[in-house]
């Protein structure tokens with residue numbers, strides 16, 4: 001059975017989709033083991049940037065990691081997660097996809113949004 005926290009994350013993603021940020025789909029959510037994967041179709045950021053050869057939706061990497069971290073924290077699971085966008089429509093991929101996995105180091109996930117994270 002799905003936990004209450006996972007149900008809340010589903011509602012959160014549904015709400016983001018309704019607000020026009022794109023269509024979020026959970027591919028895998030695992031509270032204890034493995035990695036979490038969330039797909040985003042028609043990303044508002046990706047659509048705006050166009051095909052520029054790199055990922056652009058890094059705000060969601062932090063926001064999705066944050067919501068998964070919140071779920072772990074409320075269950076007192078001492079695990080720290082970090083998120084990254086592995087495919088992006090701006091990189092000419094078919095959809096944007098985020099992987100949120102355990103962080104090796106301790107401490108909270110530092111969420112960065114904006115140009116400081118750009119490599120080029």
Ligand SMILES: [Zn+2]
Pocket residue numbers: 043046055056057085087088089090095096097
């Ligand atoms: Zn993207």
